[in-house]
Amino acid sequence: MAETRRLLRDNLRQWGVPALADTAELLTTELVTNALQHTGGGAELTATLSFGPRNLLRIEVSDGLARKPAPGPPGGDHATSGRGLLLVEALSDAWGVHSRGRGKVVWFELRFAPR
Structure with missing residues (x-):
């Protein structure tokens, strides 16, 4: 994870947006840990920086794309829960x-x- x-x-x-690092690291750690x-299984991380009218950093964490998920809490494979997601909701723009x-x-x- 480090x-x-x-x-x-x-x-x-390198992308010129170091001010996003602390929040992005925290939220990414939460998502990767959950996955x-x-x-x-494993997790795949994608980070995309978009310039334009919305200037966005988008982080995606995909899990078990071809693997059967481990048994988890009630609610099925697509349930979301946990304090980590509360942080994501509180600190992200979307x-x-x-x-x-x-x-x-x-x-x-x-x-x-914008720069």
Whole structure:
């Protein structure tokens, strides 16, 4: 997990938006931890920076795309729960979940001021 945080911080610095690093790292850690903990498989992280009218950093964490999820709490494979998601909701500008294959993708967006 430390390597993931370091790579994210390095990319944000290179992209010219280092002010997003602390919040992005915290929320990404929560999503990756949830994916690893609740699926018994791996997680894939995608970070996209978009300039334009909305200036957004979008982080997506996909879990178990081809793997059967580990047994979890009631509510099925697409249930979301936990304090980590409360942080995501409180600190992000937008977030959501969508299905992909046998897994799901949880994402969040952070707006930033233009350079």
